[in-house]
Amino acid sequence: MGGRSENPELWTFLESLHCGELLSGTVTAIERFGVFVALDEGPDHPVFPGVGFITVPELSWRFEAASDVVQVGQRVSCEFLQFDTWNLEARLSLRATRPDPFQAFADGIAVGQKLHGQVTKLVPFGVFVQVAEGIEGLVHLQELTWTPVQTPSEVVQAGDEVTVVVTEIDRERRRLALSRRQASSEHQ
Structure with missing residues (x-):
């Protein structure tokens, strides 16, 4: 990539941006990597x-493919993350401008609270249970x-409806720990 001398206008523009600044633009291309x-x-x-x-993880909080979030020609407003001096690009985040559904969900629940959900996935160390739209928690084995x-x-099998108790809310890592055992009264 050319440096400052070859692309002075571009370089000057990128250097003028501040982290957290909102920038508007139009989606021009959707690639595998962003x-x-x-x-x-x-x-x-x-x-x-x-x-x-916009790198793929910075597109949204939960999605399958980039094309589920944006379309070519779409107007977007993004947060500026950093000046990528190697590629002479403004690294952007669309996700940062959208409310995180996990934090909103966490605001409304408490440890010890009972929730109803559906088993979405079985893993060797436990099961994932969807307790709200886009929100899953882990019930350890x-x-x-x-x-x-x-x-x-x-x-349990995937698709089963279960009642669980919230045992931990980790806002930083956006994780929810649940217990099915504590929600049943067989050993109270």
Whole structure:
């Protein structure tokens, strides 16, 4: 990539941006590794279809594919993360401008509270239970039943409706720990 001397206009623009600043633009291309954005205020980029770039994890909180979140030609407003001097790009986040559903959910629940949910996935160390739209928690193997089991499938299957108790809310890592055992009264 050319440096400051070859692309003075682009370099000057990128250096003028501040972390956390909101920038508007138009989605120009969707690639496997992220999304290119032509910023309204920005000059043209000599190589890429836009001087702004959103890496896949920065698109949204929960999604399957980039095209589920944005379309080419769509107007977006993103938060500026950093000046990528290697690619001469403005690294952007669309996710940062959207409310995190986990934090909103965490605001409304407390440890010890009972929730109803559906088993979404069985893993060797437990099961994942969806307790709200886009919110899943983990029930560890030892928290599934009062009687020890070797595998989750001895007790539940994906799709089962279960009642669980919230045992931990980790806002930083956006994790929810649940117990099915504590929600049943067989050993109270």
